[in-house]
Amino acid sequence: MPVNFPSIDPAQLHPVAGVTLGWAEGHIRKPNRKDVLVISVEEGASVAGVFTLNRFCAAPVIVCREHLAKAPALGGIRALVINTGNANAGTGEPGLAHARETCAELARLTGVKPEQILPFSTGVILEPLPVDRLKAALPDALAHREAANWFVAAESIMTTDTLPKAASKRVTIDGHTITMTGISKGAGMIKPNMATMLGFLALDAKIAQPVLDALVQYVADRSFNCVTVDGDTSTNDSFIVIASGRASLPAITSTDDPAYVALRDAVTAHAQTLSQLIVRDAEGATKFIAIQVEGGKDVAECRKIAYSIAHSPLVKTAFFASDPNLGRILAAVGYAGVDDLDVSRIDLYLDDVLVAKHGGRNPDYREEDGQRVMKQAEITVRLRLGRGDAEATIWTCDLSHDYVSINADYRS
């Protein structure tokens, strides 16, 4: 039951010049579903990505890191290949060989070098990738390539997602129109520590490689790295930005360029939309919750406290029940691991309702005010620490019966 998930009109997902997308039914795990996607990028584009910090990172993540390092010297990244149904994680050396084999096959079919291909996988961990079926699906995916395929591309990377996730927008910078379109997927095992399960964002600006590298990290830290469903950082998290270079805006070659800042902020807002779609369609979610921690000494401690609240099963079930059992939030603040936290300086708001003041119950707080906010589909928890000027926001959801059902039944 997605939470205020915007209706997406496939016709409103603008093509990005220089980028085409093609899908196939590869029968990776189940028959009769789109589970293979190829994103082709024409020559002259720059591509950058950030990946999971999970130590058990998947084979394709290892290969992506290698290829992103090598590709600029070889003519740049020319295609991305994504399969669902199998994460190719916890698969050791054979898994790594499978990821390389996939790249080699797509390189052969498209006349580029294997290092110009980026592989991605998502699905069940610890099972061998059916690499022959994946390779066999590639010609079909290539044949389907169209610039207008963003919606079907979003569909073809879904796993437990109930809705395809895509967003598109146009911004004007220095009088030049920039088009950006992106897709994402993920609904569980979501606490990106670099990026989400999978996020791909293309724009037509021309951006030099080091600048794009800086941009992707900046954007990830303010979008995909700010959402959490269950605190489970995936083995396959990847967030990729493709800058196809076809727009009329002059090339951006420095982060000091004022156009860089304008573009960076536009991409950040766009990536926030994409990442929030994941929370809105999170497994079993019935509520979309923003946790805003202000007045911290540094961003790290604000994030620590926000995650502590966002991951507390007790807080999450209280949101599911629309029960203003708000002491659970204070308990989560208290065990977040900020050792010198002075709780007597803390104020807690639920939207506009001041629940706790100076670390204790606000004498004017009335249960019915808390109840009113808790019944909403979107809620902001605002915590003021009174220690400094830093702040951080995390977006999350509640914990419902459906989350348990979905994850108890996922493989069956």
Added chain:
Amino acid sequence: MPVNFPSIDPAQLHPVAGVTLGWAEGHIRKPNRKDVLVISVEEGASVAGVFTLNRFCAAPVIVCREHLAKAPALGGIRALVINTGNANAGTGEPGLAHARETCAELARLTGVKPEQILPFSTGVILEPLPVDRLKAALPDALAHREAANWFVAAESIMTTDTLPKAASKRVTIDGHTITMTGISKGAGMIKPNMATMLGFLALDAKIAQPVLDALVQYVADRSFNCVTVDGDTSTNDSFIVIASGRASLPAITSTDDPAYVALRDAVTAHAQTLSQLIVRDAEGATKFIAIQVEGGKDVAECRKIAYSIAHSPLVKTAFFASDPNLGRILAAVGYAGVDDLDVSRIDLYLDDVLVAKHGGRNPDYREEDGQRVMKQAEITVRLRLGRGDAEATIWTCDLSHDYVSINADYRS
């Protein structure tokens, strides 16, 4: 649906000389239930405790720390007073005044000083303690005091517990019999960071105060501090050991005394039983899971990884479903935050089944073997890190629909 919860015969809970227990119906939150307990301790006992590290610790925890520091000079702790139905946490200065008022009243009724009383509360956070009802219940609790009341005492500290938790045993040290009996409570908001919600253990040995202080920390670190249900460290965790001093064993005045080591190990085993009862009766639990991490560089990293597995909602729901979706365990190991972890050295066992070898799927692993173990009510997850000699074990449970139901409905 408790997991292999032993049947407890009230007659087998041995009285501990010098300790009596009395209950009352105080109507703290709901009528017609035992919700107030007084444990009286005769002169000459030593008492020590450890408490939550939650920064939002409850008012009674603050008062307990003060009184434990002052009591030895004033004749020692003489009574403990425990209420359920209200945690007196997140209640600021008024909460602190209520806890002190409760101690003062019990001190008046029993002719001791307020600093000789320890107060404990458990229940809903952020609501004012109905201190008048609590005070009014004290005479009744005092009138009910009996040395044989351990079972009814365990009943009177229950909240969402479905069963009272108590255990008793006798050990012989240097030819002297030592009797120890304890009670505990807690089913949710359980990741003790000092101790569990509430654990009280009395024995009749005579133990000098500094020795008992060392013992209680040693025991807590190997029992209550090794269980977790939902990762939510409570605001009220308290674990108290009472040494009444009535046994014939000579007083233990040094941790170098060989009798100390024998006693310490016996108390540790006993506290492990009490703390495991909490996991067996955890909210919604259908499985009891031991997570044993071996071969770590230090205990801290073993615990970090064990907790990461124990708190993963995906791992917990897979256990609930008896689904050997074991890649989720590797993912949780990978994001535990041990940055230099070499996953290629890791082996994962489920009971006796080798699931992953050198960080990848064991080629000989068969799904039906994993399935067989996952169906059991008790499961050991054993992880070998291959980095050193340290190890740690954490006890936890699965995440079921009933956990969500219980916590979505707790206050209603």
